[in-house]
Amino acid sequence: MLMRHIRLVLIVLGIFFSLSANAALDLELTQGIDAAVPIAIVPFVNEKPNVPGKQTITQVITNDLQNSGQFRVKTPGLLGQMPTTLDQVDIKYWQKRGVDDVLIGSVKKIGFNRYRVAVQLVNVFTKSDGTQKHKDAESNPTLVNLSFDVNKNGFRDLAHHISDVIYQKLTGVRGIFSTKVAYILVKKNKHRASKYLLEISDVDGFNPQTLLVSKQPIMSPAWSPNGKNLAYVSFEGHRASIYLQNLATGKREVVTDYPGINGAPTFSPDGTKLALVLTRTGNPKIYSYDLASGKLTQLTHGYSIDTEPAWAPNGQSLLFTSNRGGTPQIYRYNFADKNIVRVTFEGNYNARASFLPNDKGFIMMHRETGMFGIARENLETGNIQVLVQTGADESPSVAPNGKMIIYATEYGERGVLAMVSVDGRIKLRLPAQEGSVREPAWSPFLTV
């Protein structure tokens, strides 16, 4: 009897040990897909198309996420489930519909022109541990649970902010939906002289605000690193001058108005200096201008044309365009040893460089076989990847998160703005305006 028991125990133990012996098979996954994340955006409870632009909040969010290229937004049809609270989110239902995350929300009027907007983002593949608190974030399916109080005019900014929160949560990268774009709008008129406007709009092209209107050309808008000032070139009074304008107050001042060219201003990363182009020696040369002291330092010399300086994010070098090699190419000026090296060798026209946020690469205008396009070069390998090439693509400007590039192109014989992702996968055109748009400049992150 006893022996039998012992044997049973031994057998059980044996099974146990044999189990623990071949525990946890090791596997390593090193390849994934670069594809958009499927997300369902359920129309918010009680939302109306009262957002400036006659849209609803979820329409703005849908547009933002869809245009980022990182998301494939699904909106439930009439017969689909429309959960309004976290409890109503049917995990299995959304899993079957091939959705990773579900956004729900509500709008509630809480006073005169005052609304409370609540949003929740639920990951349908996160198993809740059953508790309300969710000790570790890993077991909390609710990724976002926020509430905002705004007035009607704030709906659009709020929608962009919600897009930013979702984008950051799901991609790990800060979103750029609340940033702005400065650009030059040219309104041509058959009977009257052309009008030049310096404008700033949301990145989706909505909400344009005019900073300056001039009958003479305006060029090269550049953002200060804190996003509070804009430097640009204006030909008011028929001579080029560099202006610095405060966006909050609208006040502006002349930075340089030397005889000849005053062009292509760009801020140093710390915001204390401007790199600009002057023709004080006869040929366009790169200068550094100290904003506090007004001290001017010439950085490049010689008889070539040097223009379009772009400061490295670490402030230690500059990229600029020069024809010193015969064709326009990108060169790099090093502040420490004042050395200049050529960095582009492919294509017969490379210009208008701007660094990516990580210092390791830059974006430029690139011409190959007579077609202008936008290309990215890896500074470590020297490899060039053409991102877009429609023939008239120019003036690329990099988003502060380094994921998208805005550039000017031609569509229907008009200048329009377009975007391309830094990997070239996503391309989209912004809504056209009356007139021609050129020289877009992407702002830094604006919210603190």
Add this chain to the structure above:
Amino acid sequence: MPKIPSSYQVPLAIAVALHILLIAFLFIHIPTKNYRMPGPISKTESVKAVAVNARQINEQVAKIKRAERRKKAVERARVRRAEAKVAAAKRARIREQKRVAILKAQQRRIKKQRALEKKHLAQLKQKRQKALRAEQKALQDKLLKQQLSAEKNQLSKASTSQMRGTVNRYKAQILQAIGQNWLVPGGANKQLACIYLIQLAPGGVVLNVKLVHSSGNAALDRSARVAIYKASPLPVPKDAALFDNFRELRLTVSPKTVVTQ
């Protein structure tokens, strides 16, 4: 009838012989002594005395008397001697009886002891047998176990290469299934890696997924978990023994290469 051990047979035989001798001596020797009486000799002497004088007669009488006394004394002495002899014999007998009794007691004791010893021996034997049996059993078990493991080893050795091939095939299929569902977040660094412990039910249904090492990028961690659940049920062998290898998976996820679809 108890069997007498050989070591006691000789002394017992001697003892029995001695007894017989003694009994024989007691019954045969004593009657012969009783019959040897000196009657006829004194009869003839009394006839002669008639013819002698008083003095002579007196002398004669005295002589006879002395002789009689002497005779009586001799007789008494003889009787005494006989008596002494009888007593001695009696004593000897008693002694012998005592001895026999002692012997018998001894025998009894020996018998008792022997019985005890026997009992003890039997017990011992039983015990030893028990121990032996246990030992045998243990040995048998051990042998069986050895045989079993040897068989298992042989079996596994024989099928290891085949099994490894099968396991590897399923491993590749699992990685493919998860990889096809893994949407790498845009901001993920190629150097990052997270590790998940995955528990599978027979049939490959994902029961539980636990993050054991975070990549430091929550979005990357989450994308991997979503991919694991999306790929459920994972391709696993139907064979129960083979499936045992896949009950628990330790999956390292790192976006070394990202494929554009």
